[in-house]
Amino acid sequence: MRYVVKLGTRLLTDESGELNKKNIQRIASEIGELIDSGHEFIIVSSGAIGAGCGRLGRRPSEMSTREKQAAASVGQTDLINAYRGFFEKQGRTVGQILVTSQELNARRSYLNIRNTINTLVEMGIIPVINENDTVAVEEIRYGDNDRIAGIVAAKVDADSLIILTNVDGLIGNGGKLVKEIDRVTPEIEELADSEISEFSSGGMKSKIETARMVSNVCGIDTYFASGLKYGNIKKICAGGNPGTVFSGRRKVISHKKRWIAGLNCSGKIEIDSGAVRALAERNSSLLTVGIKSVKGEFREGDAVKCTDSAGRTVAVGLSNYSSSDLKKIAGIRSSKIKGILGYGDYEEAIHKDNLVILSKTKKEC
Numbered sequence: 001m002r003y004v005v006k007l008g009t010r011l012l013t014d015e016s017g018e019l020n021k022k023n024i025q026r027i028a029s030e031i032g033e034l035i036d037s038g039h040e041f042i043i044v045s046s047g048a049i050g051a052g053c054g055r056l057g058r059r060p061s062e063m064s065t066r067e068k069q070a071a072a073s074v075g076q077t078d079l080i081n082a083y084r085g086f087f088e089k090q091g092r093t094v095g096q097i098l099v100t101s102q103e104l105n106a107r108r109s110y111l112n113i114r115n116t117i118n119t120l121v122e123m124g125i126i127p128v129i130n131e132n133d134t135v136a137v138e139e140i141r142y143g144d145n146d147r148i149a150g151i152v153a154a155k156v157d158a159d160s161l162i163i164l165t166n167v168d169g170l171i172g173n174g175g176k177l178v179k180e181i182d183r184v185t186p187e188i189e190e191l192a193d194s195e196i197s198e199f200s201s202g203g204m205k206s207k208i209e210t211a212r213m214v215s216n217v218c219g220i221d222t223y224f225a226s227g228l229k230y231g232n233i234k235k236i237c238a239g240g241n242p243g244t245v246f247s248g249r250r251k252v253i254s255h256k257k258r259w260i261a262g263l264n265c266s267g268k269i270e271i272d273s274g275a276v277r278a279l280a281e282r283n284s285s286l287l288t289v290g291i292k293s294v295k296g297e298f299r300e301g302d303a304v305k306c307t308d309s310a311g312r313t314v315a316v317g318l319s320n321y322s323s324s325d326l327k328k329i330a331g332i333r334s335s336k337i338k339g340i341l342g343y344g345d346y347e348e349a350i351h352k353d354n355l356v357i358l359s360k361t362k363k364e365c
């Protein structure tokens with residue numbers, strides 16, 4: 001089986017930002033034992049900024065973005081050296097991959113990265129992936145590796161995504177661990193505490209969003225578990241669940257749609273309730289008549305979010321029209337597009353082949 005394991009900054013660095021080598025060693029030895037028993041692993045690791053700050057004796061809260069990027073370039077070398085050192089002791093090699101959202105958004109480089117990851121795994125090398133913080137300026141930053149781990153899991157056909165953190169899983173109302181989630185509902189989204197530490201950036205919110213994309217859309221089981229306890233990864237690989245599982249229900253979705261689901265969206269299209277139902281229940285294309293408003297700036301072919309009137313993201317898709325043209329034809333019938341724009345290459349705002357539904361209506365569930 002193939003697993004993508006995401007390790008957060010809080011697991012990998014201590015309060016002062018020093019690398020927590022004990023944790024890294026323990027996790028590396030557990031992964032090594034599982035590779036010995038035939039499993040494949042891809043690691044997505046945070047910790048570069050934290051480790052860089054530790055080495056430079058600075059705190060991220062007092063640093064500018066440029067200084068944090070510089071810290072990441074220092075910390076990334078420590079981070080990869082730690083992985084290399086521990087895996088080398090087991091006779092294994094690691095390969096470093098640093099990515100930005102621009103590369104994951106462009107279909108060609110996305111496919112190249114996928115090929116490299118697959119080749120490394122075939123060669124018995126453990127890929128260690130992080131966001132390329134030194135080149136990812138604010139507008140193109142993911143800012144959290146949860147999303148990158150989700151995109152990677154979808155892209156390399158992982159059997160499961162394992163997000164290791166310093167808590168046991170998703171904690172529900174009343175402080176009880178939520179064991180299994182079949183579908184990410186607004187109630188589940190509300191459980192996300194927005195508390196984010198100084199060194200890490202994702203928090204529970206980005207983990208839940210990632211779990212939704214990976215399990216609901218791509219059909220891949222996603223686990224949240226504590227990375228502080230030896231044996232949790234083994235339990236998952238043996239079919240157990242030491243934390244929270246978002247079950248993937250083994251859904252089959254094309255690779256193109258997996259790529260679309262992970263894209264950074266440049267704009268938002270609010271759609272009416274009829275369009276929400278058409279998308280969610282009938283897998284229809286999005287027609288201009290169902291569009292209430294268009295926000296943000298995007299070009300033809302860019303990824304946009306489709307939201308309902310409550311602001312919930314219903315779908316992600318590639319727009320056939322730029323934001324300025326779409327504003328002119330929002331709410332009107334397809335037959336009138338040509339008359340308004342002077343051209344009308346597409347009947348629909350987003351074709352169903354380029355549309356990924358994220359949340360189904362109640363009826364559909």
Ligand code: GLU
Binds near residue numbers: 045047072130144146
């Ligand atoms: N890429 C960042 C780092 O290595 C981590 C972002 C995150 O917290 O997920 O420090």
